[in-house]
Amino acid sequence: METKNKPTLYWSLFKFKDWNFYIGSTSKGLVFVGSQNKPFEELFEWAKKRFPGSPLVEDDEKLEPYVIEITQYLEGKRKTFTVPFEYVGTPFQLAVWNALCEIPYGRTTSYSDIANNIKKPAAVRAVGAAIGANPILMTVPCHRVIGKNGSLTGYRGGLEMKTQLLDLEKRGSSSNE
Structure with missing residues (x-):
């Protein structure tokens, strides 16, 4: 349910070996990769600034393609990323x-x-x-x-x-x- 200017932000907690961080995406691509072992607030505060009023929805399935590539990268099996990004900045x-x-x-x-x-x-x-x-x-x-x-x-x-x-x-x- 995306309203015209409030895209849904999907998020998931990424876990791999001793790596734990939150990741987030819109329907257009990856928008956020959090810091190692930082709480959910890091994502929440960032989303409030960059996507004010957007709903935050936990959705491991939507984030699966990103999880796969980040995992491959951390395993040393991937050097470049092919998943889409959505940049939000100046x-x-x-x-x-x-x-x-x-x-x-x-x-x-x-x-x-x-x-x-x-x-x-x-x-x-x-x-x-x-x-x-x-x-x-x-x-x-x-x-x-x-x-x-x-x-x-x-x-x-x-x-x-x-x-x-x-x-x-x-x-x-x-x-x-």
Whole structure:
């Protein structure tokens, strides 16, 4: 039951080994991948801002295609995602998130590289903010962005999650080359 401007948000708790996080989608695609071990409030608060008034419906079946691909990724069997996304953000955020999707599996890049890629070399801080607002962790790979000096800068999912994802990709990219 989708009303004209209030799409239903479907959600599910993703569980795989020691990974637990909430994921959400609309009928158009994946809109949210939560942080490791964060409560449902993280999804709820995000949805309230980005989809005000939309009903939240638990639906494991609707989220099954996303669960399959994220699981394959965490098992090291998938390097790119084929499921649809629905980006909800400003045009600037969308440009940044699309640039994130260009970073190859197992590689990292810097905030200033992203700023240059979207032809806004002076907007490094704004790029950082847009990356921080990325609602679709892992699948839009903001974990591949690190500080210019190689430091693991902030990550919505926490630095432990970022480290785990980068290690997973390092193992995955070296074993298949």
